[in-house]
Amino acid sequence: MLMLEETHPLSSKMKITVDPEKLDNFSQNHVSFYMKYSSFVFRVLKKPSFQKFLHWMLEKEKIEEHTVRAVHVKVLPLRRKNGKGIAGNCDTSGGRIRIYPKTMKFCQIFTQKFGRNTLLVYAGNRARAALIHELLHLKYIEDEKTVRELTKEYFFVFTQKQSAEFACTLHLHDDIYGKISGEKVPPRRKRDSAWISQALKW
Ligand SMILES: [Zn+2]
DSSP states (O other): OOOOSOOOHHHHTEEEEOOGGGGGGSOHHHHHHHHHHHHHHHHHHHOHHHHHHHHHHHHHTTOOGGGOOEEEEESSOOBOTTSOBOOEEEETTTTEEEEOOOOHHHHHHHHHHHOHHHHHHHHHHHHHHHHHHHHHHTTSSSOHHHHHHHHHHHHHHHHHHSOGGGTTHHHHHHHHHHHHHOOOOOOOOOOOHHHHHHHTTO
């Protein structure tokens, strides 16, 4: 049988992982929630359309695919010392990327306010943006400002390429992000149309 799914080297390096010693800190209910979350994110990130996009982005940035050793979709969330959640991190010398979920508590509040479907859109986009961000760190190692700027640009390109499914999520994302975090999301700056139209050719 012919494989319909296009395989990309990055896709084969992705796996769901859990730190067994941390499992004791979570109830059975939490663990099963995070298992579902991670398998959802795993599927989202492995989608051929997104993998194709990442392949194009790595090529454009001249980041060689072999510098990515592994992408771990972590089952359990991770918090900074200040209590803020982490979306992802990258061990640039080892080429290992980790993507973390939002907490169950956050997801419950979010679902109450906006519904489950919106949560799925949000969780998927958050994971995509995190992976784009961490991949860019392989090149712009310490340059957080450039990484953030480029993440926005590339994420925008990706969403533009999606058909109706993601046509308005970027807007939605800003809107919801603003409501959840209480932060004012700055208006999207005017984009360089030449850059975008060139980018959309991937
Ligand atoms: Zn960063």
